[in-house]
Amino acid sequence: MNVFEVTEGDGPIILGQPHGGTHVPAGILARLNARGRALSDTDWHIHRLYDGLLDGITTVRSNIHRYVIDANRDPSGISLYPGQNTTSLCPTTDFDGEDIWEAGQAPAEDEILARRASYHTPYHEALAQQIERVQAKHGVAILYDCHSIRSIIPHLFEGELPVFNIGTDNGQTCHNAIESAAHETCLAAPEYDTVLNGRFRGGWTTRHYAHPAKGAHVIQMELPQRAYMDEASPWNYRIDRAETLRPILDRILEKLDQIARSGALDL
Numbered sequence: 001m002n003v004f005e006v007t008e009g010d011g012p013i014i015l016g017q018p019h020g021g022t023h024v025p026a027g028i029l030a031r032l033n034a035r036g037r038a039l040s041d042t043d044w045h046i047h048r049l050y051d052g053l054l055d056g057i058t059t060v061r062s063n064i065h066r067y068v069i070d071a072n073r074d075p076s077g078i079s080l081y082p083g084q085n086t087t088s089l090c091p092t093t094d095f096d097g098e099d100i101w102e103a104g105q106a107p108a109e110d111e112i113l114a115r116r117a118s119y120h121t122p123y124h125e126a127l128a129q130q131i132e133r134v135q136a137k138h139g140v141a142i143l144y145d146c147h148s149i150r151s152i153i154p155h156l157f158e159g160e161l162p163v164f165n166i167g168t169d170n171g172q173t174c175h176n177a178i179e180s181a182a183h184e185t186c187l188a189a190p191e192y193d194t195v196l197n198g199r200f201r202g203g204w205t206t207r208h209y210a211h212p213a214k215g216a217h218v219i220q221m222e223l224p225q226r227a228y229m230d231e232a233s234p235w236n237y238r239i240d241r242a243e244t245l246r247p248i249l250d251r252i253l254e255k256l257d258q259i260a261r262s263g264a265l266d267l
Contacts, residue, residue: 004062004123006130011056012138012260013253014130016145016205018071018123019043021063028068036067036100041087043148044235049228049242050146054253058134060127062119067091067100069115071123072145072203077112086156090115097155124205131209131216140215140265142178142256145205150231151224157199163192163227163245167202167220173210174217175265181255182219189248192227217265221252 001023020043062071073089090112134141151161164186168179186194200222210218225231228242
């Protein structure tokens with residue numbers, strides 16, 4: 001099993017997909033309890049949802065499940081949302097705050113460091129390489145980080161999550177034209193609700209790779225899974241829902257591609 005997969009395109013847009021992987025090495029899987037083995041916090045079908053939307057796009061996706069290590073967490077273990085419930089670099093609980101490991105089987109510090117080296121670092125080395133490659137070709141690179149989550153998780157947020165949750169760390173991770181294009185496209189789809197920099201302002205990936213003044217722009221999109229799938233096991237992909245959502249995602253990516261190619265982001 002490869003830690004990650006890269007599909008190189010010749011355009012200026014990169015899709016990051018850190019949480020769609022479902023692989024858990026056998027020795028680790030045996031230590032998860034029944035709740036952990038359900039893998040409920042997967043970004044189910046995220047690659048399928050975005051597949052084929054934009055010609056020339058580059059995709060970097062992790063195949064490793066977030067219960068092994070979370071590729072969108074600060075490798076130092078520092079929380080991005082101080083004071084709010086969240087999960088850690090090597091989670092000990094699921095999104096509902098329930099234990100996912102058999103008693104005494106949660107990873108200790110030395111194992112966390114080993115997992116970081118084996119899974120977190122290779123994914124981010126690949127992502128950094130693609131940003132560098134794309135930026136060398138186009139002068140700019142736009143990393144669009146793809147995420148999804150169950151719609152209602154009281155442990156993490158109140159109420160039902162809006163369909164489009166755009167994160168730019170309050171405008172710090174990308175040029176305003178990128179944020180505006182994504183936000184306006186979502187607002188133009190009245191059948192869906194939208195929030196900008198709400199509960200999900202952008203994870204570690206979004207903040208770490210963002211250097212707008214140097215031509216590296218990052219935006220995160222968090223989607224509630226009700227918009228394209230069933231939010232209960234066996235987590236079925238719903239083509240009827242997805243084919244309504246996908247054209248809007250396509251329009252977002254096309255607008256970002258046009259902005260990157262137009263020279264509007266030139267320094």
